[in-house]
Amino acid sequence: MDSKEIRKKYLEFYREKGHAVIPSSSLIPEKDSTLLFVNSGMFPLVPYLMGETHPEGKRLCNAQKCFRTDDIEEVGDMRHTTFFEMLGNWSLGDYFKKEQLNWIFQFLTEKVGLSPERLYVTVYRGNPEIGVEKDSESVEIWKGIFGKEGIEAKDVDFAERNGMQEGRIFYYPDGENWWSRTGSPDKMPIGEIGGPDSEVFYDMGEDLRRHENSPWKDSPCHINCDCGRFIEIANSVFIEFVKKEDGFHKLPQKNVDFGGGLERLAMIAQGKESVFECDLFLPIIRKIEQISSYKYRQKIRSFEVIADHVKAATFIIGDEKGVLPSNKGQGYFVRRLIRRAARHGKQLEIAGGSWLSKVAKEVVEIYGEAYPEIKKNSSFVCESIEKEETLFYKTLEKGLKEFEKLKKEKVITGQAAAFLYQTYGFPIELTEELADERGQAVDKKAFYREMEKHKDLSRELSAGVFKSGLADKEEKTVKFHTATHLLLAALRQVLGESVIQKGSNITSERLRFDFSYDRKLTKEEIEEVEKMVNKAIKKDMKVEKKEMPLKEAMDSGVLASFEEKYPSRVLVYSITDRKGNVFSNEICSGPHVGKTSELGAFKITKEEASSSGVRRIKAVLN
Ligand code: SER
DSSP: OOHHHHHHHHHHHHHHTTOEEOOOOOSSOSSOOSOSSOOSTTGGGHHHHTTOOOTTOSEEEEEEEEEOGGGGGGTTSSSOOSEEEEEEEEESSSSOHHHHHHHHHHIIIIISOOOGGGEEEEEEOOBGGGTBOOOHHHHHHHHHHHHHTTOOOOEESOHHHHTTTTOSEEEEOHHHHEEETTOSGGGOOTTOEEEEEEEEEEEOOGGGOOGGGSTTTTSOOOTTOOSSSEEEEEEEEEEEEEEETTEEEEEEEEEEEEEEEHHHHHHHHTTOSSGGGSTTTHHHHHHHHHHSSOOGGGSHHHHHHHHHHHHHHHHHHTSTTOOOOOSSHHHHHHHHHHHHHHHHHHHTTOOSSOOHHHHHHHHHHHHTTTOHHHHHTHHHHHHHHHHHHHHHHHHHHHHHHHHHTTTTOSEEOHHHHHHHHHHHOOOHHHHHHHHHHTTOEEOHHHHHHHHHHHHHHHHHHHHHHTTTHHHHHHHHHHHHHHHHHHHHHHHHHHHOTTOOEEEEEEOSSOEEEEEEOSSOOOHHHHHHHHHHHHHHHHTTOEEEEEEEEHHHHHHTTOBOSOGGGOOSEEEEEEEEOTTOOEEEEEEOOOOOOSBGGGGOOEEEEEEEEEETTEEEEEEEEO
16 A cells, blocks of 8 residues: 555545645744644644644544654664654544544554554553643543554553563553654643644564664563664644643633644554654655665665654645745754755765755655645755755855864864854754764764854844944834743733743844734733733843753743753743742843843734734833
8 A cells, every 4th residue: 555545545434524624824833933844744733632622623634744843863773763654543622532543543454454463552541740630531542542453452551671571562651652843741831732642553563673772671671761672653643732831721621633644644554663764764765775876774864864854855846835945934944954965975975075965855745645735945945955065065065074083082072063063054953863873972962052042142242343323223122022922921810821932033123923812812911911011120130040941941831832842951031020020931042131121111002813823912111
């Protein structure tokens, strides 16, 4: 069964069950600033999962392009990719666990033809600390489903320590069986939604065990073991909760958010051991074999990095809202993808000039029909990749020579890593990978500190050089920046903590701020927000920055809007009154004013809809 057929069967199956098929959204989020890329099918549906009415109804399904930055390190194990296609279906406060688990089992066994014997499932263990119980409801449903197949499904806990224990249903904690866009409950920012999930795993058979490479190599194999025997193919999330400052609250409706990776299903349906051998990758792998002197199985990691990264870069550049390689935000990821792929080409001894665009052309061949945008933009994609690749080769050799000089060091210092980045364009993971190959470590924290210093330095320089015009402008934008923090804090006090930042834009004339809220603000609410900000300004609150580990900041509930691109240490800006009451606490790279009295009078000039579920405020300082 080829991947086209699986995609079609899935959408047909759910269409027959009353679901509207909706298009894949762009990989670049719609004015949503929680993450840099769309990492799941539910991403564009968040407002509807929170209660807003979707024009297509309460049952939806699609195939969605997704990009996961977290998985970048995992590429190379035959099943992880950064870009993937997710088959998804949703119930927006309509059906729930019983229908979903029965249907997905039916789809996998009857439509894809997987043997029920090979399927194992996981459920949420529960966590009293956040007041969410163990998911016994799903356990009972699964028992019924397997029972009908003549399989007695035993449920067992603590699988990771004791192996399979003849179980079929396994309980797992927050880290595995809770899903939100930002991960487990502790990693969710205030306002984020999520819930327990129930996953289906496919048993590839014990003969495939590469157990000695597993983190559990000294314990018996279990389904989350990572040795390659079990592979997750389906995830039903029961999105019922929203995180608020005082803990988890039930959403007004019970939702289902299902997602399953198409590449993994295709791999199994096609009897392959690696996703890179399914039909969504094989032509790419063959192309790389053609232009290099190696076979895939001889250099698995380099082949997978190249195939995955070029595919991802093709989709991001060729997206409806295409992003080019650059030094910041999404563009920085595109740069890293291309450069890392190019460097792995050296491992495969691919000689001559640029070649990555040949691989990109294969990607367009495979996906041009399902995702016409990449076909339409194909020459632009190839040219952009080639340009970035050429730019990188210009400095790569020199950079590698420089890197050679560090051979004797145990640890590559932050300063050295920053130098490689600034002078030779070495993204940090390239340095890490090179270091790793030689058994060296890289002081990544120091690298980020170093980068932060340079940012400050260039800021000071530009302020100093352009004393009049530019410096003056810069000063104004800094004030607006601080006012934006006050505005968000005031909005959350007046409208509630479901308000989260959806984007902001500052010029020297005004600030513009987008946030989640489902209706127009009343005149009274606008006045109250204004008053609250002005009061904070009058109180002459202190604006202070503190550097801390990202985890500590997230755990203490500091507001974050760009979680994904944060380094492991971050700056947190807090705005506090004289008595020490915290008015605002946000992760932010600054800069900000030192005291709120510098801001002047705050006035909201406009409040309007920005997109569905998102409001936009414009404001000035006089
Ligand atoms: N959002 C869930 C996931 O990405 C299910 O779609 O796994």
